[in-house]
Amino acid sequence: MAQSDRRSAAETNRRPYHSPKRAQQAEHTRQRLAASARRLFARDGYGPTTIESIAADAGVSVQTFYATFGSKRAVLLSLLDRFEAEADVGTLLRAVRDSPEPRAQLHAMVAFGARLFEQAADIIAIARTAGREEPDLVELFQSGERRRRDGQAPIVRAWHRAGALRPGLATRHAADILWTMASEDVYGLLVGQCGWPVSRYQQWLEGALGDLLFA
Numbered sequence: 001m002a003q004s005d006r007r008s009a010a011e012t013n014r015r016p017y018h019s020p021k022r023a024q025q026a027e028h029t030r031q032r033l034a035a036s037a038r039r040l041f042a043r044d045g046y047g048p049t050t051i052e053s054i055a056a057d058a059g060v061s062v063q064t065f066y067a068t069f070g071s072k073r074a075v076l077l078s079l080l081d082r083f084e085a086e087a088d089v090g091t092l093l094r095a096v097r098d099s100p101e102p103r104a105q106l107h108a109m110v111a112f113g114a115r116l117f118e119q120a121a122d123i124i125a126i127a128r129t130a131g132r133e134e135p136d137l138v139e140l141f142q143s144g145e146r147r148r149r150d151g152q153a154p155i156v157r158a159w160h161r162a163g164a165l166r167p168g169l170a171t172r173h174a175a176d177i178l179w180t181m182a183s184e185d186v187y188g189l190l191v192g193q194c195g196w197p198v199s200r201y202q203q204w205l206e207g208a209l210g211d212l213l214f215a
Contacts, residue, residue, distance in 0.1 A: 030068050032058040034082075037075040042122040046076065047133040073137070076130055080140065083120045089151070096155060102164040102214060105155060107206055110182065114202040117187040124184045149179045159213070166215050177212050181205060 036057035040049045051072060055065040069075045095108035117124070124141070131138030153175055160171045180186070182205065190196045190204070 026068070029058075029060060029064060033060065033065060033068055034075060034078055037072070038079055038122065038126075041076070041126045046072070046126055046130040073134065076126065076137070079123050080127060083123045086119065087116055102159045102162060103210060105159075106209055106213070109152070109155070109178075110202055110206045110209065113182050114187070114198055114205070117184055117191070118198050121184055121188060121192065125188070149175070152178050152182075164214050166213060169213070174213055178209060181209055181212070 033054060037049070037054045040053055040057060044053075049072070051065055052062055054072075054075070055062045058065075069078065092108060092112040095112070096105045099105050099108055124144070127137070127144070128141045131141065156165075156175045156178060157171055159165050159174070165171070165174050186205070187201060190201050191198055196204075
């Protein structure tokens with residue numbers, strides 16, 4: 001065999017083996033672990049939930065958990081990444097851009113928030129409470145709230161420029177009202193604690209914000 005042929009054969013032998021079936025199984029395991037972690041974090045809290053309990057709930061070994069995620073923190077970050085991807089803020093931005101009338105924009109914002117909280121209120125609550133165990137994780141929740149407020153601010157300023165805000169209502173105070181009323185806290189109280197259907201919450205919030213903000 002020529003030297004070049006031997007080199008080619010050696011390089012082929014060193015190529016990493018890729019099995020679509022094995023990759024599919026690994027992804028399935030990852031999803032099961034993430035689902036178990038989400039369920040246990042929400043039920044028992046981030047701190048009390050152990051890696052052993054997550055692995056047991058998912059039906060895998062602790063070693064498999066470590067090979068897949070490595071830590072509870074990594075699972076939480078994975079859940080947050082998925083939450084942000086599924087939120088699809090671009091859809092909201094397009095809806096606001098395509099609906100220049102302030103009340104139509106408010107409708108789109110409230111509908112987006114209601115859908116988001118319905119799908120992921122538990123993850124938001126987990127991110128908030130995780131900081132009790134790992135203080136640097138507090139920034140995860142706080143940065144999310146800053147992004148939510150920063151995203152609302154230009155819309156409120158546009159309402160002000162259009163003369164849509166109530167007379168005497170400062171732009172900053174309007175932004176405060178929108179940020180507070182459209183928060184996960186209010187959703188949690190009305191839907192989680194009072195048992196309101198999401199549709200009722202959405203209808204109430206849109207009406208309340210409309211009365212508070214617009215002329």
